[in-house]
Amino acid sequence: MALWRHAVNPPPSRATVAAVLVMLAAFAAAIHYARPSGASLALGLPLMALGVAVRLATNSVLKKNQETCRDGLYAFCRHPMYVGTLCLAAGGAIVLNHALALGLFAAALAISLYRIRREERWLEARLADYAAYRQATPAFPTPASLARALRGPWPRLSLSQCYANGEVLRLNLYLPLILASGIYLQRSARLALAPGVLAAGCAGCLLLAALSARLHPAEAARSSLDYILPAALGAALLAVAAS
DSSP, X not given: OHHHHHHTSSOOOHHHHHHHHHHHHHHHHHHHTOOOOHHHHHHHHHHHXXXXXXXXXXXXXXXXXTSOOOSGGGGTOSOHHHHHHHHHHHHHHHHHTSGGGHHHHHHHXXXXXXXXXXXXXXXXXXXXXXXXHHHHSOSSOOHHHHHHHHHSOOOOOOHHHHHHTTHHHHHXXXXXXXXXXXXXXXXXXXXXXXXXHHHHHHHHHHHHHHHHHHHOOTTSSSOGGGGHHXXXXXXXXXXXXXX
C-alpha cells in the first residue's frame, strides 16, 4: 500500500487517466499493424528524441501553477510541453510506418487541444498576468515568435525542477514502453536490429532508474521509491530481450 500511495502522489486527474488510456490504446493498435523501415526509423527516432528534449527543457524552467513562465521555450510559445508531446507522437507514428499510426498522432493532438483549453481557463482565473502573456505569445511556435525568443537571454536549466514537475519519473516510464514496443516488433519479425541493441536499451533504462533515484531531491513532492516500478519494468524487459 505504501508503494501505491507513493505512486499516486499527487494523484492524477480523471482527464489525465483518460488521456493515458486513449494514448496507450492508440499506441497498441498502431504497434500491432506497424511496418517500420530504415527510412521511417531514420526520420521518426530523431523526432521522438527531440520531443523528449523539448519536454525536459520545458519542465526545467516551469513552476507549475505558481507563476506565469516566460523563460526558455515559453518565450517561443505558450505550450512547449505539448509541442514536445506532439513531436513524440509524430515521431512514433513515422517509425510505425502504417496508416493506422496516424491515429496515435490524432489522439495526441485531440487530447492536447482539449487540455490546453482547460488549462488556459484555469491559469487566467488564477494568475493575474497570464492574460497579457497569452495575448503576446502564440499557443504554438511561429517564425516571428522564434525570432523574438532567440534574441532574448536564456535561463539555466534546472534538473531539480524537472524532478519537482515529475518529468524525470515520466521519462523513466515511457522509455520502457518504447523499448517494449521495439521488442514486440523484433519478435514479430517486423524489425531487424543488431543483436544486443534492445538489451542495451533495457539495461540503460535500469541505469536511468537507479541514477534518477540516486539524484532525487529530498524536497521533491514524489518519493525516490517511485523509481521501483520503472526499474522493475526495465529488468523484465531486459530478461525478455536477452532471452
